[in-house]
Amino acid sequence: MSDIFAEAVERLSRVPGVRGALIVETDAGVPVLAELAEGVQGDVVAALASSLFRRTNSAAQTANFGNLRTLQLEAEVGHVVVANGGDLLVVVVAEKNAQLGQVRLEAHRAAEGLQ
Amino acid sequence: MKSPAPADLQRWSEDVARDATSLSFLPLARAYRRQGRRDAALRLCLRGLEHHPDNVEGHSLLAMLYFESGQRVKAYDEWSMVLTLEPDNFDALRGMGFYYLEQEDHIAAKRHLERAAAQKSSDPAVQEGLRIISERLGEATAEPAPALDLIDEPWAEAPASPAARGVQATEVVQPVRAVQAPAAPPPAPLEPRPAPAAPPAPAPATAPESFDDPRRIFDPILKGGQILGALILDNQGLVMGGSLAGTVGGQAEALGAILGPAIEEALRTAQHLSLGGWKGALLEADAAVLHFSPVRDGMIVLLAAQKNAPTGWVLRSAQQASAIATRFLEVYS
Numbered sequence: 001m002s003d004i005f006a007e008a009v010e011r012l013s014r015v016p017g018v019r020g021a022l023i024v025e026t027d028a029g030v031p032v033l034a035e036l037a038e039g040v041q042g043d044v045v046a047a048l049a050s051s052l053f054r055r056t057n058s059a060a061q062t063a064n065f066g067n068l069r070t071l072q073l074e075a076e077v078g079h080v081v082v083a084n085g086g087d088l089l090v091v092v093v094a095e096k097n098a099q100l101g102q103v104r105l106e107a108h109r110a111a112e113g114l115q
Numbered sequence: 116m117k118s119p120a121p122a123d124l125q126r127w128s129e130d131v132a133r134d135a136t137s138l139s140f141l142p143l144a145r146a147y148r149r150q151g152r153r154d155a156a157l158r159l160c161l162r163g164l165e166h167h168p169d170n171v172e173g174h175s176l177l178a179m180l181y182f183e184s185g186q187r188v189k190a191y192d193e194w195s196m197v198l199t200l201e202p203d204n205f206d207a208l209r210g211m212g213f214y215y216l217e218q219e220d221h222i223a224a225k226r227h228l229e230r231a232a233a234q235k236s237s238d239p240a241v242q243e244g245l246r247i248i249s250e251r252l253g254e255a256t257a258e259p260a261p262a263l264d265l266i267d268e269p270w271a272e273a274p275a276s277p278a279a280r281g282v283q284a285t286e287v288v289q290p291v292r293a294v295q296a297p298a299a300p301p302p303a304p305l306e307p308r309p310a311p312a313a314p315p316a317p318a319p320a321t322a323p324e325s326f327d328d329p330r331r332i333f334d335p336i337l338k339g340g341q342i343l344g345a346l347i348l349d350n351q352g353l354v355m356g357g358s359l360a361g362t363v364g365g366q367a368e369a370l371g372a373i374l375g376p377a378i379e380e381a382l383r384t385a386q387h388l389s390l391g392g393w394k395g396a397l398l399e400a401d402a403a404v405l406h407f408s409p410v411r412d413g414m415i416v417l418l419a420a421q422k423n424a425p426t427g428w429v430l431r432s433a434q435q436a437s438a439i440a441t442r443f444l445e446v447y448s
Contacts, residue, residue: 048388049384051384052380058377059373059374060398060400062373063370065400065403065405066400069399069401071399072396072399073381073395075385075388075391075392075393076391077391080388096135104426
């Protein structure tokens with residue numbers, strides 16, 4: 001199983017513009033596996049991204065939109081993409097000019113692989 | 116119009132390649148258009164507008180590119196956006212006027228072309244359009260009038276519009292043959308011809324740039340049915356404008372309150388991760404795609420789309436919604 005995680009994270013981290021790729025426990029918000037560029041704090045990313053995901057997922061459910069499959073946060077200098085893998089989340093931190101389509105595709109694939 | 120020097124082209128290309136947010140996308144896209152490379156110009160415009168959604172010149176150029184490639188509804192959408200950002204923009208008023216004329220909505224066509232004429236009374240295409248409308252309106256009991264060929268030709272370039280703003284001059288669009296032969300008898304292209312296939316969506320009943328009805332301010336982005344609607348929510352979660360259709364419509368008032376905590380979390384996450392200010396969040400759920408983004412004073416724009424709506428389309432529509440909301444709030448705040 002850990003090989004699957006490692007492959008998914010490695011594939012994601014190779015996408016141009018990706019600064020960090022993590023597998024995170026959804027409820028606990030702790031990283032299971034991570035490939036991070038220098039300066040990216042895995043624990044912080046894992047905690048914040050999972051918290052944001054849980055909050056937005058709860059909002060989506062309350063509004064009868066069902067479960068959240070993907071969350072994409074756009075900020076001035078980068079993006080955070082979170083894909084729902086059930087008990088685990090795939091979290092990607094990317095630069096502003098990253099190939100987002102590829103990031104999303106790989107994140108989806110990785111999340112499907114986790115379920 | 117004089118072609119840009121190769122050195123300029125090179126510089127603009129390098130600017131855009133180095134910095135996706137560079138405004139050099141505009142002169143480069145114009146140059147590509149002049150070279151007949153419309154697809155490349157279109158891609159440049161779309162990418163540039165992702166970073167500059169309020170750029171009037173960019174939307175105006177994109178409208179021309181869509182128009183020239185026969186994508187009338189998309190051209191209409193872009194002109195709507197231009198008029199939202201700049202209500203007296205001559206190019207957009209004229210473009211919309213001819214769009215409505217082609218749709219045989221003579222009242223809307225007249226309204227737009229008269230506003231265009233108020234900006235530039237000597238424009239021969241506008242005068243020709245108004246003449247045709249006048250004739251058509253005088254034939255109210257006649258057979259339904261077929262569409263005209265006024266705007267099927269590639270649009271010529273003319274000196275820069277005085278309303279132009281930004282780093283480069285605006286290329287004024289003109290129906291070529293109308294310019295070449297505006298006098299009576301009507302030139303060949305102005306003769307009636309069989310109506311073309313209907314566009315994917317009908318023209319809205321009211322002017323899209325109007326903010327008279329706050330529920331309808333986002334109408335220009337609702338074509339095609341993929342976008343369910345958009346709302347402006349204030350910092351107390353109350354709806355200030357817009358509406359949502361379909362199954363999500365009944366939840367409009369509740370969405371602000373429900374999403375409030377998530378929005379705060381998004382803001383906090385972006386700050387903590389040193390990503391700068393948050394610009395928006397895209398949520399893909401089982402039943403719908405949602406996008407929310409900040410506008411001003413703690414207010415957000417929420418856009419809802421069908422669950423299978425293309426992501427790029429949703430993001431682009433969200434940018435357009437944000438631009439509309441900004442304009443709306445400037446007018447009414």
